[in-house]
Amino acid sequence: MIIYYIKKGYGISRIKKMNNEADIKELNDRLTKVKDEIAGILTSEKEDSFFAQAAKLVTLQFETYDKLTDGSFYELDEAAMKANNDELYNWKLEANYEDSFVNPTKAANVYGDKGQIIALLAEKLVFGNTHIFNNRKERYVIAIELFLEIYNLYKEGADVDAWKKAIKDHQTKYIDLIAMEAIHRQYDPDNHKVTEILNKVKPGDYRFLYLYGLPVSDNEVRTAKFIDSLSDSDLTAMAGTLTKGYRKGFEVMGVDFAKKKSVCIYYNVGFEKMVKTAAEQFKEMGLASTFLVTSGAENKQSDFDHKQDMALYLDEAFVDTYLSAFRKAYESIKDKVRSHGGPAAIEIFGERDFAPVRKKEAPAFDEKQRPLYASLINKAALLRTQFLPGEERSFAIIAYPVPEIGDKFEQIFADTVKVNTLPREKYQKIQQAIIDALDLGDHAVIKGMNGNKTELTVSFHELKNPEKETNFENCLDDVNIPLGEVFTSPVLKGTNGLLHVKEVFINGLKYTDLSFTVKDGMVTDYSCGNFENPADGKKLVDDEIMKNHETLAMGEFAIGTNTVAYVMGIKHDIQAKLPILIAEKTGPHFAFGDTCYSHSEEHAVFNPDGKEIIARDNEVSSLRKDDPEKAYFGCHTDITVPYNELGEITVYGKNGYQKTIIKDGRFVLDGTQELNEALEELN
Numbered sequence: 091m092i093i094y095y096i097k098k099g100y101g102i103s104r105i106k107k108m109n110n111e112a113d114i115k116e117l118n119d120r121l122t123k124v125k126d127e128i129a130g131i132l133t134s135e136k137e138d139s140f141f142a143q144a145a146k147l148v149t150l151q152f153e154t155y156d157k158l159t160d161g162s163f164y165e166l167d168e169a170a171m172k173a174n175n176d177e178l179y180n181w182k183l184e185a186n187y188e189d190s191f192v193n194p195t196k197a198a199n200v201y202g203d204k205g206q207i208i209a210l211l212a213e214k215l216v217f218g219n220t221h222i223f224n225n226r227k228e229r230y231v232i233a234i235e236l237f238l239e240i241y242n243l244y245k246e247g248a249d250v251d252a253w254k255k256a257i258k259d260h261q262t263k264y265i266d267l268i269a270m271e272a273i274h275r276q277y278d279p280d281n282h283k284v285t286e287i288l289n290k291v292k293p294g295d296y297r298f299l300y301l302y303g304l305p306v307s308d309n310e311v312r313t314a315k316f317i318d319s320l321s322d323s324d325l326t327a328m329a330g331t332l333t334k335g336y337r338k339g340f341e342v343m344g345v346d347f348a349k350k351k352s353v354c355i356y357y358n359v360g361f362e363k364m365v366k367t368a369a370e371q372f373k374e375m376g377l378a379s380t381f382l383v384t385s386g387a388e389n390k391q392s393d394f395d396h397k398q399d400m401a402l403y404l405d406e407a408f409v410d411t412y413l414s415a416f417r418k419a420y421e422s423i424k425d426k427v428r429s430h431g432g433p434a435a436i437e438i439f440g441e442r443d444f445a446p447v448r449k450k451e452a453p454a455f456d457e458k459q460r461p462l463y464a465s466l467i468n469k470a471a472l473l474r475t476q477f478l479p480g481e482e483r484s485f486a487i488i489a490y491p492v493p494e495i496g497d498k499f500e501q502i503f504a505d506t507v508k509v510n511t512l513p514r515e516k517y518q519k520i521q522q523a524i525i526d527a528l529d530l531g532d533h534a535v536i537k538g539m540n541g542n543k544t545e546l547t548v549s550f551h552e553l554k555n556p557e558k559e560t561n562f563e564n565c566l567d568d569v570n571i572p573l574g575e576v577f578t579s580p581v582l583k584g585t586n587g588l589l590h591v592k593e594v595f596i597n598g599l600k601y602t603d604l605s606f607t608v609k610d611g612m613v614t615d616y617s618c619g620n621f622e623n624p625a626d627g628k629k630l631v632d633d634e635i636m637k638n639h640e641t642l643a644m645g646e647f648a649i650g651t652n653t654v655a656y657v658m659g660i661k662h663d664i665q666a667k668l669p670i671l672i673a674e675k676t677g678p679h680f681a682f683g684d685t686c687y688s689h690s691e692e693h694a695v696f697n698p699d700g701k702e703i704i705a706r707d708n709e710v711s712s713l714r715k716d717d718p719e720k721a722y723f724g725c726h727t728d729i730t731v732p733y734n735e736l737g738e739i740t741v742y743g744k745n746g747y748q749k750t751i752i753k754d755g756r757f758v759l760d761g762t763q764e765l766n767e768a769l770e771e772l773n
Contacts, residue, residue, distance in 0.1 A: 440495025582611025
């Protein structure tokens, strides 16, 4: 089961910080001043230098901002808006990236030890596109002021330490503003910019795609056109699958939905028509919407290169400042945060394969910063629960393909809709049969086949009252859509062995020969085959899955039952492209990090049969009462062994009890064989 953590996104609500004429005048004066200084750089620096190129980009941003302000931008046709978008994101277009100063390698080749800061500045300037489209004038001005400060240091011949100090001072000085905007974006539905964009959605007119200030590719345009082609009834049904699942999640978890006043809809550019329908359905439920918007057109290598830019200024003092700023931001709208329900996310899959290239020139956390960053993420999550306790919120996630998946896009989309709407009652009964067998055991053994080297033993909690208690949750079509899994929080002691998958996509990255060694439920070793140098593979896993922790607990063991989704993947040859949300239902999966009940362990949860799910804790999370920082990792990453690599799942118990649930990729337990019918399509 996926735990939904906060993701990068845009679409900030407007914060009324400029509360008097003096503030407004002061900001406008600063804007005028930076405009004059940028004009001077254009005439004094060589055309191919970073500073001249940056001044040219900023000048284009000024021009775009003026058009947005006087309204003339909205009169442009789609071709003109696209041309403007391409020019604003010229540095990050894949065709230009290698020779762009956003690329740390290019920046280092030209500016040596200052290259990382040049690349960071370039990234910040491009990010300024979102500020001008969302009328975040102060955020935009401070980015230009930082650029000008570094430019002056460059002209003075200052050393790299002076440059780094300027970066750190800037991040520290403005973290209050950044935190305030981030929290308002998430929890405050008043005057939300995205609402204005959704109101501009009209059949056949796709100019709204360019109003976020995000990069837009042909993939986003084709997505919008396809969504536009769907009937109102189809859109209503698709949105309803998400919104009804969201509401059902509160019922399943026993959380009072009536106390909730807002929901945050996560989506990718191109899904606006569906999102607008979902927001209307949520409104009928009494929920106002906030939005986090991402774009599949983001340059993934660039995002990877800049993933650890914080290494340029991260230290204990910054962690304290960061947490203090976010605490103040939460406090500023604490009533709105407390009445927030959680995210409703529309994810995408099918994008072109991305295999990251690790660059020595890119910033990277050192040995001191790695645990510091992991601690920051964990403390930030703990801070959030102080204002919105885990037992008072829920979520829902659904995923759809995008045209980039290939020529079969429309058929894959239709099949995905089918997968997302499988009959609840049928799977509830089948999954209960699996749970009944598992509850009679004290551990399970999972073995791979067909080149999969998995061999794991997973330990279960002891049921003191089996008539009223269970270890496994019967997961249906509520928070995690589609339905199709039973899951538990393993007992760590006695959970041992090797987890291996030959190929898997996790958070947009493709891994080959991914493996984890587990001893008493804790990761002791890990690797992947993405690079010739094993150390590079280990570093990738460390950054992306281990999240810079020295070890992680196995927070979840689950058995997926959605054979229809598995067949869809095989039939369309997209198995490796399925998002973990769907892929986790196509075999057993294991999550490293927190349990699925993170921050809500005390809240009793029940299956449809009325039994309480008692496996909400493990030996790590049980530390929360004495030392919360040691009880959580702030991450939860699912890894699935697909049916065609699954040799066996057998549960063992006292007095020689033994039941095999899956053998050679087929369900063999009584009451589950119906799941094999979908698999017969592959014969």
